[in-house]
Amino acid sequence: MLRPCPRSAKGCPSTDRRESATGRGRRAPRIAAGRAPVAACQAILLLLAGGCVDLGGGSNSPEDPQADAARTVTRTDTPDGRPVRVTLDASASRDGGAPIVSYEWILDGEVIAVGQKADVTLEPGDYAFTLRVTDEVGRVDEDSVTVKVGGPRRTDFNLVISTSGGGGSVEPPVGVSTFPAGSTVVVRATADEGFRFVRFSGDISTTEAATAVVMDRDRFVTAEFVSIEAADHPLFFAPWAPGEIRNVSQGNNGPFTHQGLFAWDVPMPIGTPVLAVGAGRVIRVVEEHPRNDPEDPDQVRQANFVTIDHGDGLVSNYVHLDQRGVIVEPGQFVARGQVIAFSCDTGNTTGPHLHYEIVDPSNRSVPSGFFEAPRRGGVAEQGDEFASRNELSIESLDGYVQSKLPLDAFLGNGVELFDDSLPAFFYDNQETYTVRGRVIDGTRLVCVALVEPATNETVFCNLTPVDDEGRFDIELTFGEEFDGSYFMGMITGDEGAEGVLTHQVVIHPPLDAEARPLAVIDEPGTIVTRFNEVHALIGENSVSPVGRGLSYRWTQVGGPTVLIDDPTAANTVFRTEPAIGEERVSFQLVVFDGLSYSLPAQIDFFMPDSFFVEGIGVSNTVCESEDECVADGTSVISLSAGTIAGWVQLLNIEPGDSAIFQIIDPQGHMVRAKLLPEFDQRAGRSFLRFAWSTEGLEPLPGTWVGLYQHNGRGAAQVTFEVAP
Structure with missing residues (x-):
């Protein structure tokens, strides 16, 4: 006798209508193929030993059909949001032991279309279809395919703003704000009292407290603030271009070469501009040493460097500079943010980087920090990364007064000073200076000595006897014949005795700030430019108050490297190069009248992101x-x-x-x-x-x-x- 198969038996597909798509809170697709008939169970049942045997067999049988929906287009877009027609394609399905006689397309448990190819009309959304095929003996197989229908292009985007570290507010406010696509939104950060703004991070990255954001997508932005805690040491700005983010590879008391030193190593590609961390005056320049040769590990490694006095007994050292890569001279006044040199790998290095430190006039390490570093007291540690805010500031030089010589400056030579008014580094050739102190090693003679660095020849030594208590009082005058740079030390004992030369000094003519030349750039301010545009740099209106002829030096500060046509001309040109993101390209001009250097003038060019020009x-x-x-x-x-x-x-x-x-x-x-x-x-x-x-x-x-x-x-x- 024939018995009906249980409803769950393979080969007898259910005809029950399950919960519809509409019933689950989702709009049902509109079916272009008309109504979908319910497929009948075409199983052939045989009564064998009183049991029900389904000739469709299990899914592993080689006789089964193979459902394949792979030829269905799985992605289509509807720019205006209207429904689109999509063809569900089962033509890749294959017969098994018997021909396929039924193709059913099922969505959310409901058969919505039949046929090897069936057209359905879909609104924007994601649709997970099941293809069920049945052959003429009732064997069944299924495959699945997901069709994505993209909606209309967005007409607005979300700007999501948060803060980190507290201590500040932003505009637009914290949270989600919606703006039209393509619009420009200015995001501003305002620090509370006792805090400072560090940077914007996320989908924009800048240290500018106000920045323009183009709403071409959803953007997530975090404004970072840190507490300003009173530091018991001086703070300086980072020695690289403003806005550039760099990391510290070795910090204070670092394990490699900084044991016992307050110093930082900052990786920089060769040729990166190095900026003065504060206003001051250049003490010493060394730039003759060549770059390291990786093929010659036994070479004598000597570093190029610049030393600047900032007053108040604080001196900055910039080490591992490029050969002939220093663009300041001993005795030259520099402003904060002025380019002084270009980085390299000279000296004892494993790769290009800048070694930067603050020392006292006797070259002893002094604790210090960075204004920008997001740590207590600005003391950056190995692995820290932060952006410079070292903007050019001509006014920063107004309060500069050169450092004085410490009373213990010559203790290594057996001399103790009594008067702390002696200049540490710079001497006017028409001034008379008094050196008072005492010899503590029992010798009877003492002198102030000058040695010419290039020849190591002693060019000045005014031997003076000391009294019974070893005291001395020396009147010191250098004439114009001594103008230049020297090592200075104090020597005790007989003529010809040796001493430690601890200081670099510069002897110069009397200074007249009113006679200093003035660098002038036409069109000061910020100019918006784009890729491959040619711009003029005009410095011909620079002046020398005393009527001297001028020489010119143009230097790029930051941004993508460009080629200045003639950096020594009064007027020159450059062509903009490709930028990564939004970039500011800055140039400084310094003029020289044969006697003194001007402070720099600066011009900025802003290069917007992406270079999309004329619809390209x-x-x-x-x-x-x-x-x-x-x-x-x-x-x-x-x-x-x-x-x-x-x-x-x-x-x-x-x-x-x-x-x-x-x-x-x-x-x-x-x-x-x-x-x-x-x-x-x-x-x-x-x-x-x-x-x-x-x-x-x-x-x-x-x-x-x-x-x-x-x-x-x-x-x-x-x-x-x-x-x-």
Whole structure:
């Protein structure tokens, strides 16, 4: 006798209507194929030994059909938000031991369409379909496919703002604010009393307390504040360009070379501008030593450096500078934020970096900190990362008074000073100075000695007898014949005796601040520029109050490296280069009249992000295949031996367009340039396949840029990161 199979038996699909999509709070799709008939159970049942046997068998049987919905288009967009027609495609399904006779498309348990291909009309959303196929003997198989229908392009975006560290407020306020797509929002941070603003982080990264944000996507921004705690040591600004973020590789009492020192090592690419941390006067310059040779580990390593007196017994040292990379002279006055040199790897280093420290006039280490460092007292530690706020300040020099010689400056030579009014570093050649003290080693003669650094020759030693208690009182006058830089020390004993030369001093003519030349740049302020524009730097209106002729020196402070046509001309030009993100390119001009240097004048150029010019653009995406190249975002690829290749999706490209593709390393240098063929247009999108060899390409860690110049009409960029 024949018995009906249980409802759960394989091969007898249920005909019960389950909870509908509408009943679950979701709008049911509209079906273009008409009504969906319920499939009948076509199982052939045999009565065998009183049991029910389903000839459809289990899913592992080779006789089963194979459901395959892979040919269904899984992604489509509806820019205006209207429903779209989507074809559900089961044509890849295969027969098993018997032909397939039924194709059912199920959504949320409900059969909404039938047929090998079925058209359904869907509104924006995600739909998880099940394809169920049944052959003529009742065997069944299922497959699943998810169809995504993209909605209309967003007309507004969210700006989500939070604060870190407390102690401040932001505008727009903390929370979520919505703004129209493409609009520009100024985000401001205001620190409370006793706190200071550090930086914005998240989707924008800047130390500026007010910054403009373009709402081209949802943005998440955090304003960071720190408490200003009274420090028992001096604070200075960081010695690199404002806005640049750098990390500390070795801090105070560091385990490598800073034992017992208050000093910091900051990695910097060769050629990075080094800025004065405060106003003062240059004491000493050494710049003749060559860069380190990695092929010669036994070379004698000597560092180039600059030393600046800031007054009040505080002196800054900047070490490992480039050969002939110092652009200040001994005796020159400098302002806070003035470029003084360029970084390198000279001396005892394992790589390019700046060694920076504060010392006293006897070169003894002094505790200090950074205004910008987010730690108590500004004492940055190894691994800390922060942005400089070292803006040029001419007024910072107004309060400068040179440091005085410590009373124990010559104790190593057996001399104790009584008068702390003696200059530590700078002597007027027409002034008379009095040196008072006593000899503590029992000798009967003492002198102030000057030694010429280049020849190590003693050029001045005024031997003076001491009284019975070893006291002396020396009148010291240097004439104009001694103008220049020397080592100074005090020597006790007979003529010809040796002593320790502990100080570098500069002897100079009388100073007249009113006679100092004045550097003047036309069009001061900030100028907005874009990639590949030529701009003039005009310094011809600089003046010498005493009518002397002027020489000129233009120096770039920060931003992507550009080439100044003639940095020694009164008027010159430069062409803007590609930037990563929003960049400020600054230049300083210093003039020299043969006797003294001016303080710097500065001009700033602001380069907006992305270089989208005249509608030309490129999505910031590198893809392994064209199908994956659908979303914006920074790519991460490894720079290694061989070839880097991928697809880039281009926007607003016209047929016949071509481009130059340039690769810019993290130091701003162009390392590859290639003429590319016409863009490939298909499926409503434009794709460009790029490839270049990495042979001979140094894999510098950091952000690299692939820059596209489109027929001279505009440019766009794609960035990628190279890990250390």
